[in-house]
Every structure is written in structure tokens, then in C-alpha cells.
Amino acid sequence: MGHRVGVLALQGDFREHLAVLRRLDVPAQEVRTAKDLEAVDALILPGGESTTIARLMAKSGLDRGIKERGREGMPLYGTCAGLILLAKELLEDRPQPLELLDVTVDRNAYGRQVDSFEADIEIRDLGEFHAVFIRAPKVTRSGPAVEVLAEHDGAPVLVRQGNVLASSFHPELTDDTRIHEFFLSFLEKS
Amino acid sequence: MAQAERGTFRVKSGLAEMLKGGVIMDVTNAEQARIAEEAGAVAVMALERVPADIRAAGGVARMADPKKIKEIMDAVTIPVMAKCRIGHFVEAQILEALGVDYVDESEVLTPADPENHIDKWQFKVPFVCGARDLPEACRRIAEGAAMIRTKGEAGTGNVVEAVRHMRLMNRQIREVVGASEEELVQLSKQWGAPLEVLRLIKQEGRLPVVNFAAGGIATPADAALMMQLGCDGVFVGSGIFKSEDPERRARAIVEAVTYYNDPQKLAEISEDLGEPMKGLEISELAPEELLQTRGH
Numbered sequence: 453m454g455h456r457v458g459v460l461a462l463q464g465d466f467r468e469h470l471a472v473l474r475r476l477d478v479p480a481q482e483v484r485t486a487k488d489l490e491a492v493d494a495l496i497l498p499g500g501e502s503t504t505i506a507r508l509m510a511k512s513g514l515d516r517g518i519k520e521r522g523r524e525g526m527p528l529y530g531t532c533a534g535l536i537l538l539a540k541e542l543l544e545d546r547p548q549p550l551e552l553l554d555v556t557v558d559r560n561a562y563g564r565q566v567d568s569f570e571a572d573i574e575i576r577d578l579g580e581f582h583a584v585f586i587r588a589p590k591v592t593r594s595g596p597a598v599e600v601l602a603e604h605d606g607a608p609v610l611v612r613q614g615n616v617l618a619s620s621f622h623p624e625l626t627d628d629t630r631i632h633e634f635f636l637s638f639l640e641k642s
Numbered sequence: 643m644a645q646a647e648r649g650t651f652r653v654k655s656g657l658a659e660m661l662k663g664g665v666i667m668d669v670t671n672a673e674q675a676r677i678a679e680e681a682g683a684v685a686v687m688a689l690e691r692v693p694a695d696i697r698a699a700g701g702v703a704r705m706a707d708p709k710k711i712k713e714i715m716d717a718v719t720i721p722v723m724a725k726c727r728i729g730h731f732v733e734a735q736i737l738e739a740l741g742v743d744y745v746d747e748s749e750v751l752t753p754a755d756p757e758n759h760i761d762k763w764q765f766k767v768p769f770v771c772g773a774r775d776l777p778e779a780c781r782r783i784a785e786g787a788a789m790i791r792t793k794g795e796a797g798t799g800n801v802v803e804a805v806r807h808m809r810l811m812n813r814q815i816r817e818v819v820g821a822s823e824e825e826l827v828q829l830s831k832q833w834g835a836p837l838e839v840l841r842l843i844k845q846e847g848r849l850p851v852v853n854f855a856a857g858g859i860a861t862p863a864d865a866a867l868m869m870q871l872g873c874d875g876v877f878v879g880s881g882i883f884k885s886e887d888p889e890r891r892a893r894a895i896v897e898a899v900t901y902y903n904d905p906q907k908l909a910e911i912s913e914d915l916g917e918p919m920k921g922l923e924i925s926e927l928a929p930e931e932l933l934q935t936r937g938h
Contacts, residue, residue, distance in 0.1 A: 462900050463663040463684060484900065499660045501684040501720055508682065508900055532660070544719060559719060565743035566766045568653040569646040586656045587721065587743070625656055 455639045458483035458492030460518075462508040464500020464533060468624040472632050489517045494527040494639055497534030499586070499622050502559065505533055506547030515550060522552040527615045527638035535618040536589050543592065553616045554595030555608075561590035573621075575602040575610060578630050583609065583621035591620065649766030654788035657721065657743065657768060658852035661685055661789075661875055665865070665896050666854065668692045668879040671710070672717035678882070681892035685721040685743070687877070688714040693750050693797030694880035694919065697931070703751040705733040711740055723770070728937045729755025731764075738767040744789070746770050749936035750796045750879075759937065762786030772856065774807045774934055776814035777833035780843075781938075783851060784836040790849060792873065793934040794857020797880050799921035801864040803934060804857050808871045811853070818843045857934070860885070860918045862898030862911050869902035886916030 459469045461482035473480035473496075483489050495518065497505070509515040522528050522538075530538040530553075539549045539557040549557075562568070568586045575581050583604070591608040594600060602610035602619075610619045610631070615638055623631040664684030669675040670691060678686050690706040691699060705726050715722045721743035726733035728747055733754075737745050747760055749772050762769040763786040772793035773779035779790045792811060794804030818840055821829060826844060830837040842850045855868035856877035865876045878895055885891045894911045901907040929935070 461663070465659045465662055467662070468659065500662075501660065501664060503679060503720060504664055504682045504684050504896065508897070511897070546719070564741045565653075565657050565721065565768065566738065566741060567648060568657065569648045570650055570652060571646040584652055584656055586653055586660055622656065625652065625659065 455479070455493040456481065456491060457636070457639075458488065458495045460495060460497045460505070460509075460514070460534075462500075462512075462514075463504045464498040465622070465624060466498045469496045469498050469531075469632075472624050472629055476629055476632060476636065478636060483514070484512070486513045486517045489514060489521065494529075494636070495521070496635075497528065497530040497537055498624070499532035499534065502533040502536040503547045506537060506549075509537070510548070515548075519550050519552065522550065522616065525615050527635065528552065528617070529632075529635045530618040531622050531624060532586065532588060532620060535591075535620055538616060538618050540595070541593075553611065553613050553618055554598050555591045555611060555618075556593035558590045558592050560587050561592070562588045571604060573602045573604050573609060575631075577601075578634065581623070581628060581630065582626055583619075583623070584625045585609075585621045588620045651788060654768030655851050658770070658789035661721070661854075662852055663899060664875045665892075665899050666723065666875070666877045667882055667892060668877075669714060669883070672713045674883055674888075675714045675717045675722075677889055678892060679718045679720050681889060682896035683720060683892065684875070685723055686714065686718060687746065687879070688722055688724045688742070692880040692883060693933070694799070694884050695797075696750060697797045705730070705737065705751070708736065708740055711737070711742065715741065725751055726760075727751040728753040729758050729760060731760045734760055734765060734767075734769075738765055742767065744768050744770055747787075748772060749793060749933050753936050759785050762788075770854075772934070772937065773811070775810045776818070776843075777835040778938070779811065779849060779853070780833075780835035780839040783839050783849075787851065789852050789854070791854040791856040791877055794855065794859070795924055795927075796857045796933050797922075798858050798924065798927075799860040799881055799884070799919040800924055801858045801860070801867065802924060804855050804859060804868060805871065807857075807934075808855055808868060808873060811849075812872055815843060815848065819847050859895075860921060862894045862908060862915075865895045865898045866902035866908055869899055875899060881919055884919035886918075891915050891918070
């Protein structure tokens, strides 16, 4: 298909996402600079510390670049910290998100590390999925244009708005590649 | 459906996965914690004193006062780690009760048990443990550690021991990967390393958990050196708040861990940071002053 998928590699579990893409036989690369971003047709924002990644994005100018490409329709997928970074609004005053997904997010709302958990969730069209939540962010509001594809305990955990997909859990930590495959299908339409 | 499982090994090691490519900074109060978070630390280690001051103070070094740990937890939104003494499972229980995100069973504090490390499987909170070589790392993993850090020599500002430990670990991983099953059994006996962990390493070609570098990292170049040697991230203890300009140094080390493979960027990052911490020559330390030989 000739598309190249980037994984934001400033900090976090970007290697796990790259491993999934390799398993799916998709050309993929790390994105650390504005120049790297020009070489890719889709971007995954991995799990990690959102304050750290936001700081490094601002420093490198990647925040402006991703915002621009995202508005132009480039497929974006954020997991955990990636969800926080894509959100329109956070309950805390830090970090500054990219405002590409019309949701409000409460960082670490599920509690501290001892409250991190694994659970089976039901995803629309995909079916049951084993999800790993680590100091997960909670979506407390989702706008009218946002589709909720899965919920856990009454809160959205997988959401989509057009070219933007986000999950509060980490499919890259399991062997299940279905969500990544679903994300890659955005490329065929873009 | 919707049955949630907490404290599994996957969520314990999973948090370490999220810390990769990051810097974990030692802090002793809320103000330092905020400086660390602002600079881009992925987590902070809450301590009574940084290792350089523990060295200078002498005496028995113990878990920090819970009041101090709570003050630091309240000050930041990033994960907070705290240290307990080797084998002191009650200090670990207290840290778990406080809600810290990771416990470091650390040689920087005075060991409480000369023979046994903590049985970390009994806890919901994940543990990070130090190791000087692969056998030591394997023993800690078998006891339930969800993250390893090479020990280096804490509080010296001298990276030489961290390099030694990382190189040794890499060499031993190659040895395991190249070993046949019979040789693995022999290595297990010779090293005192649990066979099932060695098998996992052989299978994956790497440690089965995240491995950070620690003990003596003082500059952005030190941090990038450890990253190029193959560690997943770095702990910086005394190196930041014992330097002339902690804020700038902290930011620079964070960037160096991201751009560790880009010498041009490292040159920019390393410029004009003020004096690093003074540093100690390892050979001038008496054997009993070494922290890395604590634990086994």
C-alpha cells in the first residue's frame, strides 16, 4: 500500500508499537523531529509520561507539526499518554494538549499504580478485547462528533473522531493486533 | 465481563515500559519534585537525602519519613517512587500503603537483611531492584522485581561503574542467547541464576523486564552513553540537585535521553549548563564505602 507509519519516539513505549507494526508487515519508523514527521502518512502517539512527551514536542516544534497534519486528515492513534495529548481539554492545567479530539480527560483518574488493572472489554465491531490499563486517563466528556467504540465501568476507553483514534489502554502490550489493524484501515480512506 | 485484575505482573512491568526513554530523578522535597516534573522527568524518587549526602552523613540510611513522601506525591502528577532497605519488607508494606507507584529495594540504604531480599510477589506495588550483572538481575526477577537498574556507584557522579555493569550485563546476555540448553543449565549453576529466567532471556534475546542505568550519571553525555550501551532509560540521583544549575541540567539530561543517538543535538544540549556535581574517584573509596556490593 506504500504508506509509512510513524511512531512518536520522544519517550515511552514506542518500541512496542513499532514491533506491532513490524508484525503486521507495515513500513514504520520512529519520529523524533519535524523532519521525521514529513516522511510518514500516519502517526501513533505511544504510552509514556504525557508531561515529558508534551515538553519534548513543544521544544522540537512537533506539536505544531502534528496539529497541522492532524487537521489535514492524517490518521492519528494515541494510547494512554497519547490520548491525553490528543484531547481537546484536560481537567488539570498541564500539559498543553493538541486539541485534535473533542474529549475532556482526567489524567490518572483511575488512581495510582496499585490501581492499574487488566480487564476484558467489548469493542464495537471487533468484539472482546483484553485491555491493560496503567495509571490510565479517564475520558470524562466526549463531544457529539466522537464515536465511543468501547467502554469500561461506564467511561469511554476507545474513541474515534474521523481520522483520530485514541484508547486509554495499551493494545501494544498484548499480542492482539486488531486495534492497530483497524487504525491502519484509516489510511486506505485518507 | 468488566472484571478487573490489579497488581498483575503485566501491569507492574507495564508501568516500567511507559517510563522507557525517560529520566527518573531523585528529589528530597516538593519544590525539587516540581522542578523535576517541569524539566520533563518521567518519575521522581522521593528521598530523605540524595546518595551523595547519604555518603557524607554516614550512619544507617532508612526509608524516608512518610510525611516527606506524601508531600512529594501531592506536589506532582508523575509517578512517585520511594526506596526501602534491602530485605526490609515492612518498609515496603508502608510504602505500598502510602500509595507510591514503585518501590526501589535499594543498596543506597543500609541493608536490613544480610541474606534475603524481599519476596516481591507478595505485593501489588511493583519493585525495581539494582544489579551489577546478569545473575543478580535474574535473582531479583525471580523474586518478583518488575524492573531492573544497573547499580553503578551511587552518589559519586562517576559513570565508570554504571558502564562496567551495563557492559557486563550485555556480555552475559549474549552468552545466554548463544548457549545450548545443557550450557544454560551449567550457567544457571555456575552463576546462581534461576534457570527459568535464563530461558526467558534466551528466548527474547534481552532481559524480560525494563532495565535502566543508575549510579554516577552526572551529564547529558553520561546519560546518552548509557542509552547507547543499550539501557532503556536512566536514574539520576545526586547528579541534578548537586550541580550548579539543577533546572537546566535536568532539562538537558531529559533531552539527551531522547536524542541519545544524535551527536549534533547532544552538542547543543550539553552547552553552558554550569558546573556538574564534583564527583569521586572510585579507587579512592574504601571497599566498605562501596554501595554496589550490598545485596547479592
